[in-house]
Amino acid sequence: MGEHTHRHSGDMASSLCWNCKGTLEEADLCGTCVKIQPFKEGRDYFDILGLPHRLVIDSGILTEKFHEKSRLFHPDFHRMEIHTEQEISLTNASRLNQAFKTLKDPFLRAAYYLSLQKLGNPAIDPKKRLSPQDLMELMELKEELESEVAIGHQEKAFARLEKETKNLEGIILGNMQEIDQLESGAESLSPDQPLTEETLESLQKKKVRLSRDLEYRKYILSIRREILTPATVKETS
């Protein structure tokens, strides 16, 4: 069995090459006629980059995989080929670029990771709305910052915002590590030894928290943009 057994949606075997109709041994390239193959609908960003479905990824390996796949799909290397192949190259390279962009950023990656699992588990949908308490908290923060700015304390407001952001991001990254450890620990167990009720519950809790924190961060960032914009205008004028 492969290193990641729980999701293999896109890499289904027994597909046929679009060009020579031969059976495909691997998803990206036909072994017979050496033509690149279009990505199947179900292939997610981890599949596309040939990476295990993990919340924590080594950025060096990610970049290496991205470059390796770029050498395969980039339109520069398929200029002289027939139209169909150029189209595949364009579409694949576009999706590959998107995949890399999403997985490179830990926060985008976390949101994407959760969105893959949200089916049947709506509590971890990262697009889920924040609780009224959270929204109230954010509203208050925004008002406080705005009044700081109003009396000319932009620097102070900005410093506070930076601190809030850094704190939150630290919590998110820590939580991601923990979830990853629990999940990779689970994968190393043999399949007939299921996770304990306790572990499952802890995982679910952490994921709910992660999903909330990611959404909370988005709000913080949009406050930051609003507070920052007048300042940059001033700087450039």
Add this chain to the structure above:
Amino acid sequence: MTRTVIGIDLGTTNSLVAIIENGKLRVIPDTEGRKLLPSVVALSSSGVQVGFSAKARINDPETVVVYSAKRLMGRSFADVENEIRQLAYPLANIDGLPLIPDQYRNRHLSAPQIGALILAELRKRAEVALGQTVTDAVITVPAYFNDAQRQATKDAGEMAGLNVLRILNEPTAAALAYGFGTGKDGLYAVYDLGGGTFDFSLLSIRRGVFEVKSTSGDTHLGGDDFDQAIIAQWLKILPKGVDPSRPEVRDLLRKEAEKAKIALSQSTETTVSLPAIGFETTLSRESMNKWVEPLVQRTLIPVHKALSDAGVSPGEVDGVILVGGATRLLRVKEAVGELFNRPVFDEHDPDLVVGEGAAVQGDILSGARKDMLLLDVTPLSLGIETMGGVMSSLIPRNTTIPTQAKELFTTFLDGQVKVDIHVLQGEREMAKDNRSLARFSLTDIAPMTAGAARIEVTFTIDANGILDVRALDQRTGHSQGVVVHPSYGISKDTVREMIKESFQHAQEDFQTRMLIDSRTEATTVTNATRRALEKLGPDILPDDERLVINKQLDTLEKAVKGENAKLIRDETSALDQVTRPLAERLMNTSVQGALGGKALPETEMEA
């Protein structure tokens, strides 16, 4: 065998063409050994001139000399209205486009057409040097060029009969030239201050993959502005009675400012002398630095923006590559050095390095090399106008290209058969503050109740940074009609017409060249033959044969005076026919002479 792909740097001030030949970079010079071609076109009653000869006519009142046409590329008349004052040639506002009137040929020329003339000249240069026709090319543009400007440059290439394989960003091209052969892996910054534009890019180089992290710039900031800053100060101390608004005065000052700028990169002080207008002063490096400082600082705004977009601090950069003639300015080097405190790479000629990079990318696209790959980004966010005139971003700036975004559209009214999409480029929140790229109409939608239609629109930015829009009716799976109304620049039909027209011109050009070539050849042959006839006695050339040859010489000379290239060629070969027996006899005598008078057997003589 792969076809040679030429790399072209189409600059504001100068242009050039380069190739990779036997694995080596080579900038192709003209017949006089000059590597650069001034991006200047002269329009006069005697014809159209390009390059040095055009530049030489800058003060000829009977000639319209067009320079800096790159500043007009892909832009509307309203866009350039404020810059027109700096240009010494007239511009007409025709259908919102800035066009150059060519009174001598009763037409108006667009910026892409001017560009096409320059590109055609470079193409010719390459063809002469390579001894073969050239069609495939990579052309560079400032990284901060928007879609319309890129499209206009591509149109220019097509009008010049080129198959434009790639529109390449200038700073990226420079990095490719630096990385070619000797490049070390790492994170590099490219600071590119050209004649009219400024670009800044951050990119990582790793095992032959050049990955651009972010790019930023200012399409209205360049060496020309530095000249203007110096001139602005001189205008204050100009002798009374000199009218600074006269183009000749401006031109004199501009040349002198350029000269002073160059002199001050060597010495700390220079004298400025323009006896024609009685202007004499000295300029110290210190004063000049003070005058241009606001411009130097202006370049640092995009630098910081690009650094912040990539999440990189100046200390993480391994080296800075300087590109563009204006980076020769010591103050610029100093400012860049202060900010990054890193080695500055300026060993490549900053005027040539972009064109060289274009040749490297051409080599990649020709299929000749697989060890290098360039991953570039789109410089500006792409979006559509939504309710309330707000821009909704679909593809954020600094996204690696190619890239695609899909958006679902539907109808608002019962029976609606058309949906309009307004595509924008820029970073501002309101649609009206951004650049309008085009309005697309999704047409022929089957009439149905409001909101029932499902049209999936795919926005693709290809590897050239150019937008393509396609639509699919999700219910039927059929592709949906898309009609494009470009907001700026020229419509596809107009471009097609211009291309057709330029081919006709090319045809005319070709005829002219053929005529000149055949005349030259004919004249050379007649002169040589006449000289030979004088020396030959009746022993080797019987009188009757001489008569035939002389008659043919007269016929050919008459043909040379005419305009028919084919006739000239035919009569030239006829001359060749009638002189052949004589030529063979001469050959034989010279061989006999060489071998001491011994006659050779026929077979050996032919071998």
